[in-house]
Amino acid sequence: MDFLQLILTLDSTVRLSVVLIFACLAGLFSEKSGIVDIGLEGKILISAFVAAAVAFETGSAWVGVLAGCAASLIFSAIHGVASIIYRGDQIISGVALNFLASGLTIVIGHAIYSKGGQTPTLTGNARFTEVTLPFADAVRNVPILGPIYSELISGHTPLVYLAFATVPAVWWLLYRTRFGLRLRAVGENPSSVDTAGISVIGMRFKALIFTGILCGIAGAYLSTAQAAFFGREMSAGRGYIALAALIFSNWRPVHAMGACLLFGLLEAISNLYPKIDIFGMVTIPVQFTQALPYILTVVILAGFIGKASPPRSVGVPYVKEN
Amino acid sequence: MEKMPHWVDVIVIPLINILLAFIVAGLVVFAIGENPFDMVYYMVKGALGSTNGIGYTLYYTTNYIFTGLAFAVAMHAKLFNIGGEGQAGLGGIGAALVLLAVPWPHWTLALPFAVLGAGLFGAAWAAVPAYLQAKRGSHIVITTIMFNFIAGALAIYLLNGALKKPGQQAAETRHFGEGAHLPTFHEMLSPFGIEFSKSAPANFSFVLALIAAVFVWVLIWRTRLGYELRAFGNSASATAYAGISSVRVTIIAMLISGGLAGLLAINVVMGEAERLILNFVEGAGFMGIAVALMGRNHPFGIILAAFLFGMLNQGGFELMWEMPGISREMVFVIQALIIIFTGALVHMTRDPIERMFIRMSKRSA
Numbered sequence: 001m002d003f004l005q006l007i008l009t010l011d012s013t014v015r016l017s018v019v020l021i022f023a024c025l026a027g028l029f030s031e032k033s034g035i036v037d038i039g040l041e042g043k044i045l046i047s048a049f050v051a052a053a054v055a056f057e058t059g060s061a062w063v064g065v066l067a068g069c070a071a072s073l074i075f076s077a078i079h080g081v082a083s084i085i086y087r088g089d090q091i092i093s094g095v096a097l098n099f100l101a102s103g104l105t106i107v108i109g110h111a112i113y114s115k116g117g118q119t120p121t122l123t124g125n126a127r128f129t130e131v132t133l134p135f136a137d138a139v140r141n142v143p144i145l146g147p148i149y150s151e152l153i154s155g156h157t158p159l160v161y162l163a164f165a166t167v168p169a170v171w172w173l174l175y176r177t178r179f180g181l182r183l184r185a186v187g188e189n190p191s192s193v194d195t196a197g198i199s200v201i202g203m204r205f206k207a208l209i210f211t212g213i214l215c216g217i218a219g220a221y222l223s224t225a226q227a228a229f230f231g232r233e234m235s236a237g238r239g240y241i242a243l244a245a246l247i248f249s250n251w252r253p254v255h256a257m258g259a260c261l262l263f264g265l266l267e268a269i270s271n272l273y274p275k276i277d278i279f280g281m282v283t284i285p286v287q288f289t290q291a292l293p294y295i296l297t298v299v300i301l302a303g304f305i306g307k308a309s310p311p312r313s314v315g316v317p318y319v320k321e322n
Numbered sequence: 323m324e325k326m327p328h329w330v331d332v333i334v335i336p337l338i339n340i341l342l343a344f345i346v347a348g349l350v351v352f353a354i355g356e357n358p359f360d361m362v363y364y365m366v367k368g369a370l371g372s373t374n375g376i377g378y379t380l381y382y383t384t385n386y387i388f389t390g391l392a393f394a395v396a397m398h399a400k401l402f403n404i405g406g407e408g409q410a411g412l413g414g415i416g417a418a419l420v421l422l423a424v425p426w427p428h429w430t431l432a433l434p435f436a437v438l439g440a441g442l443f444g445a446a447w448a449a450v451p452a453y454l455q456a457k458r459g460s461h462i463v464i465t466t467i468m469f470n471f472i473a474g475a476l477a478i479y480l481l482n483g484a485l486k487k488p489g490q491q492a493a494e495t496r497h498f499g500e501g502a503h504l505p506t507f508h509e510m511l512s513p514f515g516i517e518f519s520k521s522a523p524a525n526f527s528f529v530l531a532l533i534a535a536v537f538v539w540v541l542i543w544r545t546r547l548g549y550e551l552r553a554f555g556n557s558a559s560a561t562a563y564a565g566i567s568s569v570r571v572t573i574i575a576m577l578i579s580g581g582l583a584g585l586l587a588i589n590v591v592m593g594e595a596e597r598l599i600l601n602f603v604e605g606a607g608f609m610g611i612a613v614a615l616m617g618r619n620h621p622f623g624i625i626l627a628a629f630l631f632g633m634l635n636q637g638g639f640e641l642m643w644e645m646p647g648i649s650r651e652m653v654f655v656i657q658a659l660i661i662i663f664t665g666a667l668v669h670m671t672r673d674p675i676e677r678m679f680i681r682m683s684k685r686s687a
Contacts, residue, residue, distance in 0.1 A: 103654025
């Protein structure tokens with residue numbers, strides 16, 4: 001593999017990991033507050049559809065993103081009402097919302113566009129275009145650093161830069177603000193937060209708002225930046241990979257970015273190099289590369305490498321003492 | 323503490339929840355400019371209006387009974403087996419290996435071995451998450467989800483390589499042969515003079531599913547193991563003091579659960595396709611969660627719920643022809659809403675009704 005090929009692989013890695021980063025941070029907020037969210041997948045899907053449809057109708061990709069976030073927030077709200085207020089099973093609610101998204105996107109898409117659930121292709125301002133950073137063309141011919149700057153760092157859609165800016169912002173919010181401290185406490189020991197006079201229900205709903213918005217951006221990126229249309233089942237399990245990345249990162253934002261980049265790299269490799277020969281001896285099938293994120297997550301969960309330590313009260317509905 | 327009558331809990335509340343789900347689904351249909359009452363009419367007609375429709379409905383029902391029972395057995399031990407999809411997929415590989423290995427002379431001979439193959443492979447796929455939960459404390463929900471995806475990749479790999487029929491494009495095995503053909507409802511009923519559609523895929527597996535339901539009932543409520551399972555599900559710490567091994571209960575419950583999910587392959591792979599194809603589970607593994615929820619983890623309830631979901635699925639296919647404005651995926655919407663109302667939001671309807679009954683019984687007392 002030569003240098004330029006490496007740069008192109010990494011470039012593809014960056015593009016593919018953006019959905020994972022947004023979705024993984026979304027899951028981080030939810031799980032840190034004590035709510036399991038199997039429904040990341042469904043929120044990505046519904047947002048991808050709504051964003052593409054609204055971007056097509058309004059001709060603005062940014063309006064599409066906002067609409068996608070709104071759709072994802074509604075799903076988050078249903079999950080919140082079911083799991084926080086009515087103390088329903090969080091896994092069941094998540095599974096149901098995933099089903100609801102795969103059904104609704106196609107039913108509504110089919111009713112509006114009659115293209116089997118697909119939306120029309122987005123053109124012009126309805127899709128995100130690549131931003132060329134200053135001097136990208138000027139330094140292109142500088143060895144090593146030139147291609148890194150002009151191919152890898154420059155030339156992405158705005159949402160890509162937003163994703164990498166969101167990571168430190170989330171870290172700061174969770175670990176350097178009062179809100180973050182309370183949020184983490186509510187997922188570890190909700191009754192202590194309650195004793196301090198802070199509403200557990202309120203904190204968990206606030207966390208789910210962040211989850212909804214971040215999943216919304218993830219979905220909108222999929223249909224208005226990575227592709228320029230919505231297609232059926234477009235999220236293709238990325239919500240679950242994001243969940244895997246969350247475990248892989250041991251529920252830490254910066255590590256989460258690393259995990260998402262790793263899983264993005266695996267996806268890029270499986271796209272670009274379906275068959276990998278190792279010294280002509282063994283051929284690694286593409287399915288193995290595709291399954292690797294899941295296999296790695298199971299290995300981590302098994303505790304053979306590192307130790308997974310989720311928020312202590314995750315998945316447990318909070319019942320206030322009388 | 324007073325309680326509401328049992329019949330309210332098991333009959334009235336599920337019916338109210340289904341009604342709520344249908345009302346919301348009806349609003350969705352109304353919103354896309356179609357008539358919800360027409361939709362229900364065509365779905366019921368498509369599912370039950372002909373022996374062909376009934377044959378398809380019972381075929382899907384069979385799938386849902388297997389996956390519903392699978393989920394319920396694990397749930398009695400408070401284990402959330404969300405991996406029915408992958409376990410059923412592995413069951414398909416197991417069944418296919420058995421059926422391809424030998425030129426079977428007759429289905430009565432092939433079936434027990436195919437059941438063994440499908441069950442063992444499904445159980446094996448559940449064994450790893452079970453072991454990791456019992457011994458290493460890794461959460462079974464996440465590991466079984468991961469195993470669904472790993473199973474999918476494995477199936478694609480095998481069907482594009484070792485198991486693929488030579489000299490063809492499609493990723494599928496060769497036909498299992500006439501000797502492995504399970505009798506269809508048409509063949510089973512015609513000796514009795516009953517005319518049943520020839521093209522409907524319902525087959526002997528339906529009987530197998532009913533036997534499995536009886537087996538689960540006996541297991542859960544009439545055996546020592548079933549008692550241990552339920553006790554473990556109610557209070558893991560109490561069973562530990564009673565000397566019941568949590569590792570043993572967890573692994574056995576998951577093995578039975580995975581095995582039952584694997585049996586879905588008998589219906590689809592052996593009974594219908596008669597070869598192993600890609601993605602044959604088609605979400606039935608996930609649907610088992612909804613079926614078990616509605617059936618309240620009781621085999622009889624699961625059979626009823628599986629029939630309802632089978633009707634929905636078949637009715638949805640029929641919908642494509644009668645009302646082209648409504649996509650078939652409307653079925654997912656209805657199923658999702660049923661899961662939300664009967665599962666996630668169950669306290670929303672249950673608690674007010676319970677309070678109402680307690681108030682009424684106090685007044686009459």
